[in-house]
Amino acid sequence: MVLGAGIVGISTAIHLARRGKSVVLLDRRGAGEETSYGNAGLIQREGVFPYGFPHDFGALFRYALNNTIDASYHFRALPSLVPFLARYWWHSGFTQHQRIAHLYAPLIENSIAEHSDLIDASGAGDLIRKDGWMKVFRTEKERDAAYKDAEKLSAGFGVNHQKLSTSELKTIEPSIQVELAGGLRWSDPWSIRDPHSLNKAYLGYFQSLGGRLVSGDAATLEHILEGPGWRVATPEGPLEARQVVVALGPWADTVTRKLGYHFPLAVKRGYHMHYGTKDGAQLNNWVLDEEMGYFLAPMLRGIRLTTGAEFALRDAPKTPVQLTRAERVAREFFPLAERRDEEPWIGARPCTPDMMPIIGKAPRHEGLWFAFGHAHHGMTLGPVTGRALAEAITGEKTVIDLAPYRPDRFLA
Known part of the structure; x- marks a missing residue:
């Protein structure tokens, strides 16, 4: 069983099914309906350095005011978040x-090749662009x-x-x-025109291998x-x-805590909205407005605007102030037209204090495996x-060394 049908769970289920295992993928919703649904749509080959917490006083003061686009927080959540944020x-x-970064690099370095394999196998090439993404500077x-x-x-x-x-930017x-x-173009990454559709394509491939998706409560x-x-x-x-794989992203603790595993897992919430364009305007690239801290992406549904990080409790009500x-700012930057979604989408990125995912065998149970905590790079690293x-489950030599991501690094 693989618990969680996001990009990490679907990818794990595919690779187990390829190895002749009878695999059931279980989720309370469908494929890629949670965190994997809403993101900037990037396979970030350049993302060797996971997103860190700023150390310069100016940035910390700016965030403390709680009025920026790239970061926001809930005051009520701070007592429970402070220990995580300190680490x-x-x-x-x-x-x-x-x-x-050097421990994280092997995951990132294999991200394009492993996605390419599944893209080809699932016939999803029409959802992919291979010309990188841009930062622009004011x-x-x-x-x-x-x-x-x-x-x-x-x-x-080597990025x-x-x-x-x-x-050149004007052109x-x-x-x-x-x-x-x-501006700065990272030329190695690939971009995804609709992340949800890519998840569904991967699911279709999994099912073609004999795998099943069933509805159920992982808790x-x-x-x-x-x-x-x-x-x-x-x-x-x-x-x-x-064997069971816990690939529940920010909901991993609904299973792990009951089994006695207390990981320091927090969430960075994020929002997105799709827009039309005015007067035939066209956005040709995935673009980060660096100083302002938001991202614009030309998706199939329209121009997707994504926000930075909201530090809050996972299940707290939506507060899309960052999106507003x-x-x-984005309407001044680019001629956005009408909103195309009824309400802002919200997702929760599962984060660990050392910015690396938890991948590997549970230390106190046979047949229990973990794969969560990928923060901003879940889509990239699935x-x-x-x-x-x-490969670890079936006793093969793994494509990368999983030791840096082992679960017991957080357990006493």
Whole structure:
């Protein structure tokens, strides 16, 4: 059984089914209906450094005011979030972040190849673009700092980039309405024109391998001493399996805590909305307005605007203030027209304090495996996670070393 039909769960189920296993994918909804549904639609080959917590005083002061687009927080959530944020801040220090990047790099380095495999197998090539994405800058200071960071990343990890002048940006994106100081294109990443459709295509491929998607509540998972080992309730009756993978993203704790595993898992919530365009305007690239902290992506449904991080309790009511702030700025940046969604979409990114996912065998139970905590890179890392975990479950040599992501690094 694989619990959770997001990109990580679907990818794991595919790789287990490829190895001849009888696999059931269980979710309370459909494929990719939760966090995997709403994101910027990027396979971020350049994302070697996971998103850290700023250490400069200016940024911390700006976030403390709680009025920015790229970060927001709920005051009521702070008492429970502060211990996590303190550890997250510590791991984001220069020395720690450098060490984490080198441990994280093997996952990122395999992201394109593993997605390519599943894209070809599922016939989803029409959903993919292979020309990277862009950051654009309003000031020379931010531009020059980003150029220096890009050069270091290219030298250290072989990631390709292209510096773009103001005139080049005007040629590439003539509908942008503000004066820009330049841009930076990461040329290696791929982009996805509709992440939900890609999830469904991968699900169709899984089903073609003999896999099944069933409705059920993962929170009912129980360890049974007799029989195969694990049981979960479904509307059609109990389902049992010898091996179970917890790929529940931000809801992983609904299972792990009942079994005695207390991981320091928090969430960064995010919002998106789709828009039409005015007067035939066209957005040709996936674009981050760097200083403002929001993202625009030309999706099949329209221009998708995505926000940064909202630090809140996972199940707290929606508070899309970041989206409202971002939309106001984005309408000045690009000629957005009508909203195309009835209400803002919200998702919760599952985060660990060291910014790396939890992947591997549960240390205190036979037949229990974990694959969650991918933060901003769930879509990017789903296929490589799925392959590596399936290889571990079946006793093969894994495509990458899973030791840095082992579950017991957080357990006493």
